[in-house]
Amino acid sequence: MVYLILNNSSNLDIRSIFFNVISILTGTGYVNAQFDNWGGFPLLLFLGLMFIGGCAGSTTCGVKIFRIQILWSFVGNQLKKIIYPKGIFVLKYDKNPIDNKFVSSIISFIYMYLIIFFIITALLSLTGLDFITSISGAATSISNVGPGLGSVIGPNGNFSSLPDISKWILTLGMILGRLELFAILVLFLPSFWRN
């Protein structure tokens, strides 16, 4: 957002920057400008923003902020361990120590999120969509944002012209992302159905 305000090259007003960033970040998907015409970096920025999402226990989607916070402090601790191999660093979230099993489930969540994102991107491009449409379509469906990027499914575009098979893939992405991936994936484990 700061970058967009500073690099005000294409006569963007602060109002539309704020609005679109908040809307995409939280996975709402309201738009008031063609933000994909803002240039190369903003395009990438919006793609990244789509993943973040809001807080847990709200109506938003995406990776969710608490996971990113915990991942950051985890990475920070790993770095400290390199310098002080014998040090003990307790991972804290809001002043409470976090058990390692939470951290591992968060890391596996983020890992699966990226894997599924790439699989959906690949499947979409197999159905004949161009690169920017498939990558942003995958991001927008798994993070439940709404509009994608590019000329087809961009902010003022819509998904009607996509082939039917792409729509089904996107639908799958939506329900996977909405139900936090594992709630769906676990159903495909054979051991889930065994007693």
Added chain:
Amino acid sequence: MSNYKTVFFTLGILQIILGIFMLLPIIIQFFYSELDSSFFGAALVTTIFGILFFLSNLDHDKKLNLQQAFLLTSLSWLSIAIFGSLPFIFSNIEFSITNAFFESMSGITTTGSTIIPNLENMPKGILFWRAILQWLGGIGIIVMAITLMPIMNVGGMQLFKISNNDSSEKILPKSKEIAIRLIYIYFGLTALCAISYKILGMNVFDSMTHSMTTIATGGFSNYNESIGFFDSVYIEISAMIFIILGSLPFIAYIKFLSGNRGIFFFRYSNQNFHKNYSS
């Protein structure tokens, strides 16, 4: 030993609720004199399915184990998306089944991707139904994230357990009280949002539908240019405020409204609970 009666019983209830909500667009259709049988037909089909599920599983044992909680979560979203696509299919705008299901799933997952190229020409009933789908999807995910998800150990959601000694057998009774409070708060926020939109210059219909999709952080709009259609700074500012309100953890609102007087379910909580509202 494992029977899925509770799962299908709950699915039945959800379908009946969905069927009842399908009657609301009929009121809109009445006002804009575009009455047709689509919503009534869809409501009838959905409610009948719901009642069948409901009645055939009346003898359920009111318990959910972990496995059934997973099944319930997935099936409820899937079935609502399927039944939610019925009004699109029954309408006279020639939605294909793929398109109808895409639109319905996009609504119920609060995504907001649309396959409708010319939103301005859509019947008001359809537009209203899209908003309702997102609104239901929004409250659905909040209730689920607070009641079921922590027990399911999905991606670190265990951090948000309301009480530490939650065994999966007793999910249902306590979560009912929480769910009712959440629905009040959700409804209140939506009403506030609608009023502010109305004051800031939307018409009644737009303010209703947009407020529902704003709080759900869904993003369905009645116009191709989305909120840009109104071209009003004030509407955008209030949309931003309500989007942010919708993206805060709803349990924090309950905490806020009930103060620190140790109101009912908070006595179950320990400091685990305090993690909730910093995220």
